[in-house]
Amino acid sequence: MAARHFKQMDFEHWDRFYRANFFNSLGGFKSLNLLGTRSASGQENLGLFFSVIHIGAHPPLVGVLFRPHTVPRHTLENIYDTKELTLNAVSRGMVRQAHQCAAKYERGVSEFEATGLTPWYSKAHKAPYVKQSLLKAGCTFVEKQHIQANDTILLIAKIREVYLEEKAIAQDGFIHHEQLQTVSVNGLDAYYTPKLIERLVYPRPDAPVKKREDD
Numbered sequence: 043m044a045a046r047h048f049k050q051m052d053f054e055h056w057d058r059f060y061r062a063n064f065f066n067s068l069g070g071f072k073s074l075n076l077l078g079t080r081s082a083s084g085q086e087n088l089g090l091f092f093s094v095i096h097i098g099a100h101p102p103l104v105g106v107l108f109r110p111h112t113v114p115r116h117t118l119e120n121i122y123d124t125k126e127l128t129l130n131a132v133s134r135g136m137v138r139q140a141h142q143c144a145a146k147y148e149r150g151v152s153e154f155e156a157t158g159l160t161p162w163y164s165k166a167h168k169a170p171y172v173k174q175s176l177l178k179a180g181c182t183f184v185e186k187q188h189i190q191a192n193d194t195i196l197l198i199a200k201i202r203e204v205y206l207e208e209k210a211i212a213q214d215g216f217i218h219h220e221q222l223q224t225v226s227v228n229g230l231d232a233y234y235t236p237k238l239i240e241r242l243v244y245p246r247p248d249a250p251v252k253k254r255e256d257d
């Protein structure tokens with residue numbers, strides 16, 4: 043493969059869709075979640091997000107990066123208004139419906155109805171889950187951080203409850219997403235099902251890399 047070298051000048055001259063595709067995929071494979079919310083008046087909403095990241099385990103916190111709030115952002119507005127959201131991992135069988143949830147529907151349109159995904163409610167949580175998702179987490183809003191560099195919002199939420207298939211949980215608490223057929227995404231349109239290579243013992247400077255015995 044011949045390596046190419048790109049510089050700031052190249053980035054500036056690219057067509058904006060080419061630039062968006064290039065940089066959206068540069069960071070590689072990411073997780074994919076549908077965020078379920080409800081407006082103050084009860085209107086259900088689903089949005090597709092590849093920017094859910096782990097912030098901490100104790101307390102369990104996740105972050106989600108939102109594009110600039112210069113146009114209506116239903117998920118973000120609903121979270122500000124009602125403080126609740128659900129994370130629903132996208133599995134292989136849901137890819138096309140999940141992709142369609144990224145379309146700019148009017149506020150009064152539910153992506154559940156538009157795509158055929160099924161809303162499901164737990165006793166403890168007001169935001170809707172996606173019934174078809176094999177890993178669901180109910181979260182509440184904690185704080186938002188404004189990223190000045192490009193006017194995006196990093197929203198932090200606390201995980202209050204989780205639903206997932208028992209068989210996918212290893213003895214040590216690790217979640218085997220490949221058993222749930224959880225999807226990864228690269229860019230805004232390329233979907234993958236990842237395959238486990240191996241699990242390794244956490245590295246120490248004085249020890250060789252070692253495969254975990256218990257997995």
Ligand SMILES: Cc1cc2nc3c(=O)[nH]c(=O)nc-3n(C[C@H](O)[C@H](O)[C@H](O)COP(=O)(O)O)c2cc1C
Pocket residue numbers: 087088089090091092093094107108109114115116117118141143144145146147227229230231
């Ligand atoms: C694969 C994929 C991943 C996306 N990830 C994000 C994301 O992490 N943050 C974001 O603000 N928008 C993201 N989007 C765009 C939103 O899905 C889109 O703006 C959607 O309309 C948001 O719905 P809402 O207005 O109901 O919240 C993504 C789109 C696709 C196709």
